[in-house]
Structures are given as C-alpha cells and as structure tokens.
Amino acid sequence: MAQFCEGDDSAFSELYDIYVQILFNYGLRLTDNQELLKDCIHDVFVKVYCKRDSQQGIRNFGSYLIISLKNKLLDEFRRSTFTSDTAVESYEYRRAADDVEKDFLRHEREELDTMHVAHLMSTLTRRQRQAITLYYLEQRKYDEICQIMQMNYHSVRNLMHRGMVKLREASI
DSSP, X not given: OHHHHTTOHHHHHHHHHHXXXXXXXXXXXXXXXXHHHHHHHHHHHHHHHHTGGGOTTOSOHHHHHHHHHHHHHHHHHHXXXXXXXXXXXXXXOOOHHHHHHHXXXXXXXXXXXXXXXXXHHHTSOHHHHHHHIIIIISOOOHHHHHHHXXXXXXXXXXXXXXXXXXXXXXXX
C-alpha cells in the first residue's frame, strides 16, 4: 500500500489483482447486474488511483474497498430509482381510477383474445399450426421453415395457404 501511495503503478496493479475478485464476489451478493457491478468496481479503483496521495491513512485497504464498492452500488441504485430518461412533459396526467379500470379491461380483452386464438389454432392440423407459428410468431422466412419442417418451398406455401383459409372459415 505504501509503495502505491508513493506512485508505484506496479503496486497498484498488484492491489487490483488481489482485490478485484473479492470485490466482484461481494458485489454479487448485492446485485445480479454484473455489468453494473463491473462498472462500479472500475469506478472504485479509478477513484483510489486518482486520490492515492490521500490514501496513506487507510489501515485496512480491503475493508476500504468493500465499503467504497457498497456505497458506489447504493449510489447507482438510488440514481436509477429516482431518475428516468423520460421528460416530465411527456407524461399524461390521468386519474388513478381510470388507469386501474382501463388496465383491468385491457387484461380481460387480452385473455379473451388469447382464448379465441387458441380455439382457432386448434382447428388446424399439427403441421399447419407449426408452419403458421414459425412464420407469424417466430417471424421465420419461408426458406427457414422449409429446413425446419423438412419440406420443399411450394409444399410450405400450400400448407400456409390451406391453414389461413381454415382460420378464416373458423373465425366466421
């Protein structure tokens, strides 16, 4: 520690190697966001490096780093909780009762739509259902569908066409 405070960069490198994994393991207990954790560890070491002249009074460097990391993570948590990228002017001012009612109605409508789609899909053959799912839900191209289903291009197109006709008839 004394060598680092005197300006020895190799001593800083050794301190980094000793404590980086310890800090990372400690940080994983506080957050699952590994990228945020790595950024905070980096920031702690940058701060220590920039203020090395004032680090001589530190008795337990490991504890100092752990406390610094904890404080940095808490600062980041607070900052992310109380800040938003959305401008205040873009929020709509609504009454809370309307929001709850609209959310309930939207959720109920989504459930009905899901049940209706499930019923319509049940009218299809297994292969038609697979082809339509690949094309519309997974957004695959016809060439990919051909490979997945091990069919030629025209057979897949015919299968899709017959499936769509069947869905139209079932929805009426």
